[in-house]
Amino acid sequence: MTAAIEAVAVGKRYGRTWALRESTLTVPAGAVVGLVGANGAGKSTLLNLAVGLLQPTEGQITVLGGRPGSTADELAKVGFLAQDVPLYGGLTVGEHLRLGARLNPRWDMAAATARIARVGLDPAQRTSGLSGGQRAQLALTVAIGKRPELLILDEPVASLDPLARREFLADLMELAADGLSIVLSSHLLADVERVCDHLIVLAGGRVRLAGDVDDLLATHKVLVGARRDPDRLTADQTVIQQSHTERQSTLLVHTTQPVLDPSWTVSDVGLEDLVLAYMAAPASSAYVAGPTLRRVG
Amino acid sequence: MIEFRIDPTSGVSPYRQLVHQVRQALLLGLVREGDQLPTVKEVVAKVAINPNTVLKAYRELEFEGLAEGRPGVGTFVTRSLADSSLAAHAALRKDLTGWLARARRAGLDDASIAALFESTFRSGMNEGVA
Numbered sequence: 240m241t242a243a244i245e246a247v248a249v250g251k252r253y254g255r256t257w258a259l260r261e262s263t264l265t266v267p268a269g270a271v272v273g274l275v276g277a278n279g280a281g282k283s284t285l286l287n288l289a290v291g292l293l294q295p296t297e298g299q300i301t302v303l304g305g306r307p308g309s310t311a312d313e314l315a316k317v318g319f320l321a322q323d324v325p326l327y328g329g330l331t332v333g334e335h336l337r338l339g340a341r342l343n344p345r346w347d348m349a350a351a352t353a354r355i356a357r358v359g360l361d362p363a364q365r366t367s368g369l370s371g372g373q374r375a376q377l378a379l380t381v382a383i384g385k386r387p388e389l390l391i392l393d394e395p396v397a398s399l400d401p402l403a404r405r406e407f408l409a410d411l412m413e414l415a416a417d418g419l420s421i422v423l424s425s426h427l428l429a430d431v432e433r434v435c436d437h438l439i440v441l442a443g444g445r446v447r448l449a450g451d452v453d454d455l456l457a458t459h460k461v462l463v464g465a466r467r468d469p470d471r472l473t474a475d476q477t478v479i480q481q482s483h484t485e486r487q488s489t490l491l492v493h494t495t496q497p498v499l500d501p502s503w504t505v506s507d508v509g510l511e512d513l514v515l516a517y518m519a520a521p522a523s524s525a526y527v528a529g530p531t532l533r534r535v536g
Numbered sequence: 537m538i539e540f541r542i543d544p545t546s547g548v549s550p551y552r553q554l555v556h557q558v559r560q561a562l563l564l565g566l567v568r569e570g571d572q573l574p575t576v577k578e579v580v581a582k583v584a585i586n587p588n589t590v591l592k593a594y595r596e597l598e599f600e601g602l603a604e605g606r607p608g609v610g611t612f613v614t615r616s617l618a619d620s621s622l623a624a625h626a627a628l629r630k631d632l633t634g635w636l637a638r639a640r641r642a643g644l645d646d647a648s649i650a651a652l653f654e655s656t657f658r659s660g661m662n663e664g665v666a
């Protein structure tokens with residue numbers, strides 16, 4: 240099956256500043272991917288590269304088997320919802336749908352109209368008067384009305400109240416159940432844990448962690464024990480984060496093997512702690528799980 | 537039909553929460569053999585979680601012999617867990633309600649009640665009583 244996104248050593252430079260460097264990752268088709276990282280980590284740059292709004296300075300990015308945005312067919316396969324939820328303020332809700340029909344070859348007007356009614360939007364209303372939640376719902380309707388194979392959303396729920404956010408995510412998950420691939424960036428790790436099956440962590444313009452969420456959680460352990468030098472771990476254990484008090488050492492390690500040393504108290508790691516550890520860890524400990532497992536750096 | 541909920545603060549992964557809720561419902565007799573579990577689409581629309589999470593939970597229930605997927609129809613409960621002991625539930629619940637009222641009158645708050653129950657339950661297990 241063709242991957243939704245395949246990036247090989249992709250980098251993007253603005254002037255003299257690299258926003259993204261040496262980023263290699265695979266997003267399998269049908270995945271729901273959470274893209275997380277601090278502001279300025281390169282999230283929007285990566286998403287804009289995947290849509291074709293930006294061209295990479297180095298490396299290659301392939302989306303659904305083609306170069307992003309290169310042909311009409313390629314454009315039709317990808318839906319994009321930008322961070323600022325762009326709508327035409329002078330147009331009505333209904334006019335946005337008609338515009339979508341004119342601009343997109345695979346537009347599904349029946350589904351888009353039904354969706355607008357279901358989320359309680361009035362086709363005659365101008366979009367300048369819509370609330371943040373209504374704007375997001377209309378923009379999502381336009382993005383999925385074109386019947387994309389991949390939907391890319393840049394912080395889609397940031398402006399929504401908790402109820403609107405829940406409904407928005409529920410809608411997304413229904414689309415995922417139908418096989419749509421989804422990539423969304425978010426600062427809300429609780430949302431990411433709930434809706435995403437894959438995770439990409441960016442920091443300082445580089446991929447620090449990428450892979451299937453369950454696999455990532457299963458291959459990282461927290462070890463607590465009497466203070467010791469982390470260099471004396473078994474070969475399969477890589478330390479991602481460590482903290483020491485006078486008597487105690489706490490380590491977050493990556494390992495594919497069970498931890499057998501009885502002097503460690505071993506516990507599972509939560510998604511939030513895992514993400515924070517990789518955001519803070521040096522780039523040399525980056526871990527990218529692909530179809531073929533490989534260690535980067 | 538069982539209605540799922542997800543507690544994001546519990547620290548328990550969403551898929552484990554779903555499995556636990558089905559098992560709990562079976563133990564309490566709220567779900568019985570032959571009952572259909574909600575479809576993947578119904579669950580994701582209701583609680584906004586990843587569809588693979590629901591599939592994984594259902595696979596786990598199938599693996600444990602508690603449910604069975606019928607292609608094109610849905611997932612059905614294949615075994616009840618409550619049968620013989622269920623009759624005793626009402627009386628036990630009444631005892632427990634009385635005990636809870638006594639504990640509150642004695643000034644225990646929720647946390648103390650939970651702690652007392654848990655430690656008694658554990659020591660009972662160790663002595664082979666519970």
